Amino acid sequence: MFFKVFFLFSVYILVIRAELSSLTGFKTIPKPLYDWPNIENQNQNSVPRVTVSIYYESLCPDCINFFTNQLKPNLEKFYKYLNLDFVPYGNCNQTQSEGKWNFTCQHGPLECSDNKWQACAINVLPSKPKCLAQYLTCYMTSVKKTHSAYLCAKKLGLLQSYKKIKDCVQNDDFSSELLAHYGNRTRSLIPRLSWVPLITFNGVFNKIDQYNAEHNFPKAICNYLIPKPAKIC
Structure with missing residues (x-):
């Protein structure tokens, strides 16, 4: 009984x-934040893919430059060959007191807020990785930073998802826990993160890849695609 x-x-x-x-x-x-590889469309075995992890912070000029001049113009062309892994944290510090997370970001409280918005977007859109990549790229490259989260969602037809992202951000305990996860990932990097954006390919960092990613992203991608897709590599 x-x-x-x-x-x-x-x-x-x-x-x-x-x-x-x-x-x-x-x-x-x-949700558990994936480490590489985040494989999508696994049935497309004939398509070579590379996992690109981007460790960045929302208001960093060099990060904005990478999203603007490297990721954005190449996203549509190379997307089906990529597993994009976004880590919005950067040079941030976190402490925990009485169960509450506190963050200090390199570019101030607004950057912490923007990092949370992007962390929540990743949490809300795991089943729509291309929409997520487009949304984060729009967010990072917006000339008008005010209301960019909403304007990018409207532009991409993601207003329903935007409400969920906003609810996530406003749930401070939840969004802080998400950001802390990205902090743990960032601090576990080898080598230790000392600049942003830091970009790894298939979970491994090297200086040549980093240079290519920041100056010639297609070249960095094509170095890892075997066989190399015709016409784009």
Whole structure:
């Protein structure tokens, strides 16, 4: 009798947790943030792909330059050959006190806020990686930084997703936990992050790839595609 009651009680608790999760719109814990490779379209075995991880911060001029001059003009052309892995954190510091995260970002509180917006976008759009890449690229390259999160969502037809992203950001405990995850990933980098953007290919950093990525992104990608796609490499 005891075990039957215990079993029924356990089921009841699970149901309640599921209902609360659906009501808030968030999972009880942040989704696990993938490390490379984040494979999409695995059935396209004939297409060579490379995982590019971009460690960056939202208001860094060099990061904006990379998104503007390298990622944006090449995204459509190379996207099907890429697994893009965005890590919006950069030269930030985090501390935890009484269960609350506190962040200090290189370019001030606005950068911390923008980093959270982008972390939440990654959390909301895991099943739409191309939309996510377009959204983050739009966000980073917007001339008018005010309301860029909304304007980019409107431009890309993602207003429904925008509401979920906004809800995520406004849930401070949740969005802070997401950002802390990216902080842990950034601090575990080898070599240690000392500049941004820092870009790795298939989870490995080297200076030649970094230089190529910042100055000739197609060349950096093509070095890893075997066989090399005709006409673009």
